[in-house]
Amino acid sequence: MKELEDRLCIYLRAKLGAPDLVVTGLSRIPGGASRETYRFRAQYKAGGKQLDRGLILRRDPTASLIETERTTEYRAYEAFFKLGLPVPEPIALELGSEALERPFFIMSEVENCTPGGIMSPDPYGPHRQKVGEQFYSIMGKIAAADPGKVGLDDLEGASVVNAAAMHELARWEKVIEEDEREPQPIVRAAIRWLKKNPPPPAQKISVVHGDYRSGNFLVDDAGNIRAILDWEMCHLGNPLEDLGWAIDPLWAGADPARPGGMIPRAEGIRIWEEASGLKADPKELLWWEVFASLKGAAIWISAALEYADGRNSDPINAFSGWYTLAVHNNVLAERLSELDA
Amino acid sequence: MRPEIGTILGLTAQRIVMGLGEQGAAYAQGSAGLIAILLSASAKEYERGADIRFTENAEIRALFSELAPSVKDVGLRKELQDAAAAKDKSLRISDLNEGNYVLRRLLTKLQIDAEEHGARDRRQRIWAVLKAMAQRRLVQLGP
Numbered sequence: 001m002k003e004l005e006d007r008l009c010i011y012l013r014a015k016l017g018a019p020d021l022v023v024t025g026l027s028r029i030p031g032g033a034s035r036e037t038y039r040f041r042a043q044y045k046a047g048g049k050q051l052d053r054g055l056i057l058r059r060d061p062t063a064s065l066i067e068t069e070r071t072t073e074y075r076a077y078e079a080f081f082k083l084g085l086p087v088p089e090p091i092a093l094e095l096g097s098e099a100l101e102r103p104f105f106i107m108s109e110v111e112n113c114t115p116g117g118i119m120s121p122d123p124y125g126p127h128r129q130k131v132g133e134q135f136y137s138i139m140g141k142i143a144a145a146d147p148g149k150v151g152l153d154d155l156e157g158a159s160v161v162n163a164a165a166m167h168e169l170a171r172w173e174k175v176i177e178e179d180e181r182e183p184q185p186i187v188r189a190a191i192r193w194l195k196k197n198p199p200p201p202a203q204k205i206s207v208v209h210g211d212y213r214s215g216n217f218l219v220d221d222a223g224n225i226r227a228i229l230d231w232e233m234c235h236l237g238n239p240l241e242d243l244g245w246a247i248d249p250l251w252a253g254a255d256p257a258r259p260g261g262m263i264p265r266a267e268g269i270r271i272w273e274e275a276s277g278l279k280a281d282p283k284e285l286l287w288w289e290v291f292a293s294l295k296g297a298a299i300w301i302s303a304a305l306e307y308a309d310g311r312n313s314d315p316i317n318a319f320s321g322w323y324t325l326a327v328h329n330n331v332l333a334e335r336l337s338e339l340d341a
Numbered sequence: 342m343r344p345e346i347g348t349i350l351g352l353t354a355q356r357i358v359m360g361l362g363e364q365g366a367a368y369a370q371g372s373a374g375l376i377a378i379l380l381s382a383s384a385k386e387y388e389r390g391a392d393i394r395f396t397e398n399a400e401i402r403a404l405f406s407e408l409a410p411s412v413k414d415v416g417l418r419k420e421l422q423d424a425a426a427a428k429d430k431s432l433r434i435s436d437l438n439e440g441n442y443v444l445r446r447l448l449t450k451l452q453i454d455a456e457e458h459g460a461r462d463r464r465q466r467i468w469a470v471l472k473a474m475a476q477r478r479l480v481q482l483g484p
Contacts, residue, residue, distance in 0.1 A: 001365065027365025030372070039367075119482070182343055182438070183445035186471055189452060308344040313352040315375040321343050322382060323480045330475040337468035340461075 001026055004100065008040070008057065011099040012106070015092050018044035026057075034232055035070070036061050039109060054109035055091060060102040061312065069232070071095065072155060074105045076207070076231035079150040085141060086217075086227050110227040113218035116261065121254040123214065123261045127223025132262030133271055134225040135217070139246060140275025142228075143206045143239030152207050157236030162201040164238035169194050169291065172298040179302040187301075190294045190332045193339065199287040202238035203278050210234050212242045214251045214260025243272055243280060244288030249331050250296060250324060290335060293328045300325035345434065346383045346390070353379065382480050394437035397474055398429055401444040404470050408451065408463055417454055420447060 009023040021044035029039050038057040045051070060070060070093070077090040088107040095103045116123030116131070124131040147153040158167040173191055176184070210233025218227040247259040247268070259265055269280050304321025306312040344352075353376055402425045409421035424447050430436040448467070455463040 028368035029365070030368060183442050183449065185445050185449045185452065186475060188449050189471070192453070192456065304343045307352070308348050310352065313356055315353065315356070315372060315379050318344050318349050318352070318379055319375060322379075322386075323482065326475070326478045326480050330472075330479055333468070333472045333475040337465070337472055340464050340468060 001028075004038075005040070007100055011094070012042060012044075012092070016044060016046070018046060020045055034061070034230075035059060054111050056088065056107050056109045057100075057104055058107070059100055059104035062102075069156075070103055070105055072234050073230075073232040074107075075152060075155075076209075076234040077107060079152050079207075080142070080145075080228075083141075083145060083150055085138060086225055087231075088227050088229070110218050113220050113226050115216070115218055115229075116214050118213075118215040118251055118253065118260075121261065123253075124219065124223065127219070128258075128262050130223040131219055131225060132258075132260075132268060135214075135246070135260065135262055136268040136271040137275045138225060138228060139209070139212055139242055140272040140278075142209055142212070143242065143272070143276035143278060145207055147205065147207050147236055150207065152234075153236070155207065155234060155236045157205075157208070158202075158238075159205060159236060161203070161205060161238075164202045164205065164236075164241075165199050165287065165291070166195075168235075168237055168241060168295070172295045175298040175302055179298075179305045181305055181308070184297070184301065184329070186329045186333050186336070187294065187297045189336055190290060190297075193336055194287065194291055194294065197287060199238075199240075199284045200281075202240070204239065205236050206239035208235055208237040208239065208241045210242070210245075212246050213248070214246075214262070238288070239276060239278060240280060240285055240288045241291070243269070244285060244292040245295070248289065248292045248296065250293075250327050290332070290339075293331045293335070297325055297328040297332070300328065346386055349379055349383055378482060382482065385481065390434055391432050391437060393477055394434065394441055395429065395432065397477065398437065398440050398444055400470055400473065401448055402427070404466065405444075405447070405451070408455075408466065411460070411463065412451070412454060413458070414454060417450060421451060 005023050005026040008026065009021060012023065013019055013021045021042055024041050024043070026038055026040040029037050035058040038059070040055055040057065041052060042055055043050070043052045058070065058073075074090055074093040077087050080087045081089055088110055091106040091108065093105040094100070097103065122128070147155070158164040169191070176187060176191070209228070209231060211230050212228070216228070216230045217225050218229065220226050247265055249256050251260045252258065253261050255261070257264055259268065262268065273280055300320040303317040304325065307317035307321060356372070356376070405421040406425040409418050409425065412418040412421060424444060427440070429440045452464070452467050455467060
């Protein structure tokens with residue numbers, strides 16, 4: 001850890017033009033399986049002031065839960081930080097391997113906050129209403145943003161409204177094709193249903209966060225959402241994709257009527273519609289809900305393979321292969337059997 | 342269930358031997374918590390793993406036996422009848438998995454056939470088995 005701290009210090013001194021910069025307290029923290037996440041402090045002078053900043057280092061792992069582009073995540077932080085949405089301030093992006101052996105980026109640490117645990121029955125306690133309202137409102141604002149105006153119109157994804165659904169379905173079907181090691185009849189049935197019942201064209205092409213859910217944002221003690229995190233699956237597409245993912249039963253915990261242990265689903269959808277200026281037609285949203293569970297299954301199948309092959313021994317990957325894949329298989333079986341009745 | 346218990350135990354042991362604490366207390370604490378959940382789930386899987394697979398294979402074979410006569414495709418009907426008559430080689434997880442994978446692939450073929458021929462009753466019968474499979478494989482966390 002000391003060697004990494006020293007190398008980080010050398011990098012930041014050059015990057016920030018601060019020859020006196022000192023890095024302290026570097027330690028790895030749990031922060032998703034797709035990147036190694038470290039917390040540290042940097043003390044340096046800038047603009048005549050002595051600064052002492054909490055920062056976060058996100059470094060590429062040797063293998064990850066999802067093959068993602070760190071550039072995408074960093075650019076999303078840049079775009080939505082400028083727009084005034086709660087995201088960490090991006091500090092530096094390094095695509096080379098010379099500084100810290102693998103590509104990485106650095107952003108500000110949003111301090112004195114916690115993520116809501118997805119396994120907790122009541123993760124936000126007395127703040128569940130306040131947190132829920134912000135959760136759907138911020139998601140709606142992301143959907144409302146013009147990708148061209150925020151500088152993200154070249155992201156991966158569908159660029160035309162009638163291609164968004166099938167583009168994403170093809171993307172995750174490919175992951176399943178490549179990574180499935182035991183036959184998944186329910187997942188296969190879901191793919192067939194999604195193909196046979198395509199939704200109408202998207203109302204618009206938006207920036208889709210890709211993993212917008214409980215557990216991927218930070219809340220302070222007063223119930224304020226201070227940062228939306230984990231933008232590595234960010235892409236262009238149908239904004240209903242984020243809504244379908246956010247209300248997926250996997251994140252619902254003990255009460256499926258209150259996704260993420262926050263506000264009732266119907267209230268959340270109404271807030272999202274107000275903030276986005278878009279409609280969440282129930283039939284169209286249903287397609288995106290089935291898709292969300294299918295996408296989840298694809299991610300868990302991929303994670304389980306990486307673990308089983310020994311490429312990434314992070315226990316979260318084994319957990320994904322067992323617990324979360326089983327939940328999504330069950331959700332899909334229940335939903336699809338009803339739709340086929 | 343992938344990864345299988347043997348892989349989880351092996352990689353977990355390796356992770357512990359390599360030293361969880363080297364990367365800092367917060368990360369070590371998070372990893373230890375997840376490992377505890379995984380090992381607890383592994384203990385349950387050890388108890389029920391063979392039973393889940395044995396029961397699932399038996400249910401799929403019974404389904405094939407029941408639905409094969411109504412399948413018009415001669416080749417598929419023969420495949421279903423052969424699979425229904427087959428037996429698991431042993432109660433080893435690897436042998437049960439081998440049979441299970443063959444049965445699951447054939448189950449998808451049967452379901453596609455039912456979808457293409459508009460056979461609603463057959464489709465619902467297949468969904469009943471798939472729902473039971475999904476329910477049975479849910480992982481209960483905690484004691």
